[in-house]
Amino acid sequence: MKVTYVRSDEIYRKIMEAPIEKKNDIYRYELMMPFKGKWDCYRVPMKAAALNGYDAIMASSMLGHIAPTKVDYSQKANIESISPDLLWSSCEQSIRKSLECFISNGISLPTQEYLFTILLANAESPYISPNEGYCGDGVFRATFLHGLFRMNTL
Numbered sequence: 001m002k003v004t005y006v007r008s009d010e011i012y013r014k015i016m017e018a019p020i021e022k023k024n025d026i027y028r029y030e031l032m033m034p035f036k037g038k039w040d041c042y043r044v045p046m047k048a049a050a051l052n053g054y055d056a057i058m059a060s061s062m063l064g065h066i067a068p069t070k071v072d073y074s075q076k077a078n079i080e081s082i083s084p085d086l087l088w089s090s091c092e093q094s095i096r097k098s099l100e101c102f103i104s105n106g107i108s109l110p111t112q113e114y115l116f117t118i119l120l121a122n123a124e125s126p127y128i129s130p131n132e133g134y135c136g137d138g139v140f141r142a143t144f145l146h147g148l149f150r151m152n153t154l
Contacts, residue, residue, distance in 0.1 A: 001099060001114070002111050003099070003114045004114070005088055008031055008118050009118075011030045014026055015068050016079065022067060027060075028047060034117075035117075064122055064127035065121060090116075092116075100113070148150070
């Protein structure tokens with residue numbers, strides 16, 4: 001079984017430092033594109049046909065993720081909170097252990113490759129408040145697992 005991750009902290013840093021007109025494309029092509037299979041399952045295009053149309057960025061925002069245009073230096077502490085290597089390796093081990101529980105109970109996994117990331121939440125999203133700042137989104141039937149995230153409220 002292969003469990004890998006997309007280091008969102010590195011991409012968020014890049015978005016934070018980018019000019020506003022480049023933020024969406026960095027988010028779309030570097031952070032969301034590895035999870036294209038997920039968006040395809042939901043029939044969400046990576047890029048909208050029309051300006052400000054429905055795409056992975058709009059859908060992601062609707063799910064409670066922070067919009068790439070809101071990732072600026074005010075998010076630096078949140079980005080730092082998802083940066084420790086120990087966090088990433090712990091997440092990987094937790095996912096691996098969870099998947100092994102299925103296997104040890106005789107449940108066959110439909111895939112052997114899993115991909116995950118950690119995403120920042122929009123603290124103003126109605127999906128975040130009831131869950132004390134946590135939210136998650138996982139899809140196992142394809143070859144990816146998509147993130148857990150928490151937004152620190154400062």
